[in-house]
Amino acid sequence: MFLLTAAVWLLCIARRPYASGSYDLQLAASALSLHLSKDAIITFPGDARWDDLQVRGASPRISPDYNVVVEVATESDVQTTVALANRFNIPFLAVTGGHGWTTTLNNLSYGIQINMRKLNTTTLGQNGNTATVGGGTMQYEITRSLFASGKYAVTGLGECVSVAGPLLGGGHSLLQNQYGYSLDGLVSARIVVASGKIVEASRTKHADLFWALQGAGHQFGIVTSLEVKTYDIPSNWTVYSIIFAADKVKELFSLINEFEEPSAERSAKLALTGLFVRIPAADPVNPVVAYTVAYEGTEAEAEPYAARFKALGPISITVSTDVNYVELYTVTGNNLGGQPCRRNQNIAGAGVSLPTWDLESVRKAFTLFGNITADPRFNTSITLMENYGMQGVRAFDVSSTALAPEEREYPILASPVLWWVGDDAQTTKDAYAHTRAMRDALYTGLDRTNQKRHCYVNYANGEEDRPEMYGHDARLAKLIKLKVEWDPKNRFGYYNPIV
Structure with missing residues (x-):
């Protein structure tokens, strides 16, 4: 009942101008908060932190139109927010580094920013050959964490970009001549797909989705965690x-x-x-x-x-x-x-x-x-x-x-x-x-x-x-077919869409 109440209020918010400090927005936040983890934060326009959460690496030219920001702190928070948005057809966009410069991001209107930054963990596997990385982790965070163990992974070119964002589209790197692109080091991923469900994808689980994530990943879901290959640092x-x-x-x-x-x-x-x-x-x-x-x-x-x-x-x-x-x-x-x-x-x-x-x-x-x-x-x-x-x-x-x-x-x-x-x-x-x-x-x-x-x-x-x-070959047709299967309503269609 509380989730329904929150959804109704958020739907109202998405369809009318915001009135700072209004009682109904406080109620909406309170209702939704009951279904989020204790560390999740809901922010509305006019709140003290609102302006900071709108800043991007390419703003003001790129400025998706949000009416609420949900800073998720757990995978379940992502599911809850996506389920709410889906039920009432509110658009949403997941944000970590905020350095995407494509104008297609401006197509989001009156939506929810799902801010991923609290999902910023890096855990080296017991064998030392892989690491599990939260979907909100930044380049500088994974680099320093792995470096402390004498390891590195193939990640983006700048410290201020996310780990997941560049990887989902390719991931050029100073290490690519040795180990391939960032996406070539992806072992598995946990994704909140358009239905709101959590899906584990790898070469043995949902292999077609895993294939699509490596090169067109922005189109298929919100990655809450990734398992990536790691390597010993051989020298300076x-x-x-x-x-x-x-x-x-x-x-x-x-x-x-x-x-x-x-x-x-x-x-x-x-x-x-x-x-x-x-x-x-x-x-x-x-x-x-x-x-x-x-x-x-x-x-x-x-x-x-x-x-x-x-x-x-x-x-x-x-x-x-x-x-x-x-x-x-x-x-x-x-x-x-x-x-x-x-x-x-x-x-x-x-x-x-x-x-x-x-x-x-x-x-x-x-x-x-x-x-x-x-x-x-x-x-x-x-x-x-x-x-x-x-x-x-x-x-x-x-x-x-x-x-x-x-x-x-x-x-x-x-x-x-x-x-x-x-x-x-x-x-x-x-x-x-x-x-x-x-x-x-x-x-x-x-x-x-x-x-x-x-x-x-x-x-x-x-x-x-x-x-x-x-690509100019047949893979685009395969991607479109998978898009229909995994995201038939094109909920993840704001980053250089394929349909």
Whole structure:
């Protein structure tokens, strides 16, 4: 009876403006609270914590419309909230890191935010080969927890992202050249599916759902916990931070292409990544390429690879040696204090996956980037130019997961990333135009060869068609069939939907 009362009041809330401090909202919260765990929290607009719970890594541009936040503390809390929402057709969205930048998230209206952050546990298995991770766990939490036991797992690229979010769409990583993507390390998962039931999925239990979770997981449920593979940390890292002037762009990306050739002698412990960025101390006029050569091993082991970049004549070289895995995120600029982890700032991107760097396209994109970032509104922006390595990724059968086959074929992950302050409509319009122009410039070489465009689903901005994100082969049809089976009303359809 209490759950019904709460649902009725929440339904009313979802269909009319909020009146701060009203008696009926207090009653709704009280009624629902009786069916949640003691540590769960219900927050309404006007409450002291409301504004903090709306902050995202890409807000105000991405701002799903919530009328209530339920901070769940147990798996049962997730079930209860989903069951309530389903009974009265109230939309909902699960949130942990809040760094998804796709515009499709804005389609949620008058809904419930299911905040997962209290489900933030990491437990190493007895054999040390797996860890069980709560669905609200962040990258920095799992990294530090496992590091204390001499272990790591393949997780996201930034400390401020969740463990589950990147994994469900793929999960690029500095470790992917050794162990594959984050999703390749998934052993099992517990999911609240659209019916409100808890389902355990693995290669032996609900195998089709497990397959779908690995690459299209946002579409099929709320992951309350994951079991992931863990590995012994073999050594510390050596990281070369190298800055190249504009006149070295062609030579640099020609060299990077050589590392992706089938005949290349590239260690699985080597990760390459770079940025177009403005660093006035390096060049007060033009953007530069800030490139990272990261190697899991000693400087002596890394030097033969770094030497090839040094030979190009960079502006500067900084070498960090004996970098442990926790420190690695700071050295590479992916720690909690880095710009990618700043919240409540406008951010827009447009993912591009490529089989090789087309030098003419790269040069065109670099010129565009220079023009865009000459505008003070966008001068802190970057363009990601990532070649983390594919040896571990390609060790997995392309049919073993729902991940688009192009994601295992194309070694390059790129994206313009524009930041700007405020919510000016013209600035937002300009940002979209700039990201499209950069995306199209990088795709020029691909388009000339008539190869199909592919965008990593976690970098998609909401404009892409479904085959571009989920694959141009038959797997999209299989995903749609599974979607009908597991989520016939498309309750999980706000993150780059497949139907």
